Amino acid sequence: MSRLDRSLISGLAPFQGLSAVDLDRMVGQARSLRIAKGEAVFEQEGEAHSFFLLLDGHVRVVKTTPDGQQVIVRYISPGELMGIAHALGRTTYPASAIAAVDCVVLAWPGRLWPEFAAAFPDFGVNTYRTVGSRLQDAHTRVVEMSTEQVDRRVAHALLKLVSQTGRRTDEGVLIDFPISRQDIAEMTGTTLHTVSRLLTAWEEQGLVKSGRQKVTVTEPHQLLMLAEGRTSKT
Amino acid sequence: MSRLDRSLISGLAPFQGLSAVDLDRMVGQARSLRIAKGEAVFEQEGEAHSFFLLLDGHVRVVKTTPDGQQVIVRYISPGELMGIAHALGRTTYPASAIAAVDCVVLAWPGRLWPEFAAAFPDFGVNTYRTVGSRLQDAHTRVVEMSTEQVDRRVAHALLKLVSQTGRRTDEGVLIDFPISRQDIAEMTGTTLHTVSRLLTAWEEQGLVKSGRQKVTVTEPHQLLMLAEGRTSKT
DNA sequence: CAATCTGTTTGCGTTGCAGCAAAGTCATTG
DNA sequence: CAATGACTTTGCTGCAACGCAAACAGATTG
Numbered sequence A, B: 001m002s003r004l005d006r007s008l009i010s011g012l013a014p015f016q017g018l019s020a021v022d023l024d025r026m027v028g029q030a031r032s033l034r035i036a037k038g039e040a041v042f043e044q045e046g047e048a049h050s051f052f053l054l055l056d057g058h059v060r061v062v063k064t065t066p067d068g069q070q071v072i073v074r075y076i077s078p079g080e081l082m083g084i085a086h087a088l089g090r091t092t093y094p095a096s097a098i099a100a101v102d103c104v105v106l107a108w109p110g111r112l113w114p115e116f117a118a119a120f121p122d123f124g125v126n127t128y129r130t131v132g133s134r135l136q137d138a139h140t141r142v143v144e145m146s147t148e149q150v151d152r153r154v155a156h157a158l159l160k161l162v163s164q165t166g167r168r169t170d171e172g173v174l175i176d177f178p179i180s181r182q183d184i185a186e187m188t189g190t191t192l193h194t195v196s197r198l199l200t201a202w203e204e205q206g207l208v209k210s211g212r213q214k215v216t217v218t219e220p221h222q223l224l225m226l227a228e229g230r231t232s233k234t
Numbered sequence C: 001c002a003a004t005c006t007g008t009t010t011g012c013g014t015t016g017c018a019g020c021a022a023a024g025t026c027a028t029t030g
Numbered sequence D: 001c002a003a004t005g006a007c008t009t010t011g012c013t014g015c016a017a018c019g020c021a022a023a024c025a026g027a028t029t030g
Helices: A003-009 A020-027 A084-088 A112-119 A121-147 A150-165 A181-188 A192-204 A220-228 B003-009 B020-027 B084-088 B112-119 B121-147 B150-165 B181-188 B192-204 B220-228
Strands: A031-035 A040-042 A050-056 A059-064 A070-076 A096-099 A103-109 A166-169 A172-175 A208-211 A214-217 B031-035 B040-042 B050-056 B059-064 B070-076 B096-099 B103-109 B166-169 B172-175 B208-211 B214-217
Touching (some): A003 A020, A020 A112, A040 A050, A070 A121, A070 B121, A084 A112, A084 A121, A084 B121, A103 A112, A112 A121, A121 A150, A121 B070, A121 B084, A121 B121, A150 A166, A150 A181, A150 A192, A150 A214, A181 A192, A192 A208, B003 B020, B003 B050, B020 B112, B040 B050, B050 B084, B070 B121, B070 B150, B070 B181, B084 B112, B084 B121, B103 B112, B150 B166, B150 B172, B150 B181, B150 B192, B192 B208
Antiparallel strands (some): A031 A103, A059 A070, A059 A096, A166 A172, A208 A214, B040 B096, B050 B103, B059 B070, B166 B172, B172 B214, B208 B214
16 A cells, blocks of 8 residues: 555545544455456355445445345445445345446454454444445335335435446536446346336436446436326326 | 432443442433334434433334335334444434333433543443444345345344344244334335235244234244255255 | 357236235224 | 224236247348
């Protein structure tokens, strides 16, 4: 870890409130890893040996059912922690984390968690804050799956991706990593066919532009209308 | 709080590992409340003033959407914590907690959380362990909603309720609090109509016996088959 | 630059389940 | 103990979305 890296890291959410010295002590104990696109940072059911900070890239967190169906739990963006099973008293990872593009991560041995939490209280608080919001997200998603229909769920998913990882282009806001119809389907509990149909429909209405593994939202506001619209139907 | 109560409490999961003295210090700072059936322990969006331990009864945790649809997030059984927003850095409750029957709860002011976590590390660890399993549950439920169809989801929900709160009777295992078709529907993302149809079908097959606000599972094993069955159909 | 592979589109038939409506049953209450 | 209200059952209809199949791009590779 170069000193340069550390200065970049100091601004990240998990480390808010930590002194430079403490940050140094933490980062000094991490290994930095490169994970090639498609490779796993950690795997479902695997023993939770480490916890991670994503420095660069995008990671897909995926749960696979016994019969092989996959569900995308969330996408991790740079600056976020992942694999924090240790903080929650678990000994195995509940899902797999797959690099959506080439990634750089910091990895700490899981056994350091208790030390860190004790020595750097702010780090603990920050971590549990993100756990809290992920728990919220999960519940929100359950509610959404129970009450909303497919088109709205897909619209929501796109908007969330856009706000999380969107990059402005002259055509609109582009989701900044390769994402297939199948991926979107696995985020929203539908099939790639349905996603494809929705995207072509929305493209005709000028709300999005999409191509192979790529989606650009051109009219976020209109898409939001569609996602939340109080309108019954039309 | 009588000394008797404290001895009952000492065995509960959130307090594993605490000394009698520490337990006393914690419980000494709690108020004990009775909540009548149908009343709220805390309410969605409300300021998170306290966190709670359910001593007796059953509590339904419910999320309501802007347009008034309800989803049951989980049921809380005696001995479980609830309303632990503070532990996750939140200032409002993300859901409402409604007494399914008359309940007794202990309530601590939320501001005590940081003190407790610092003074009684085991309590913190226990709490975050339950947060971990609730996060798991939530994700499992997302996966289930995405991949399983209604009958299996309902079967799963019943089995979970049975294992959580089941009481043996001569007819089978009874879910130990009043639960309507509507409730089951709100747990599984379907309608009371569909739940009703499923229950009558299962009753004809001898898997369950059910009546007004009451369900008894007579053949848990068979119901599990139905919930998990690798069989394609029939 | 063919050949192959991976991802996408689209048409068509099927269906699980919601939505509506109405009747039936049990519990509560004045 | 009639009457009101809460919960449940059941029939019928419609449609959103799945599943299958086949064709259609863009990439990638030898």
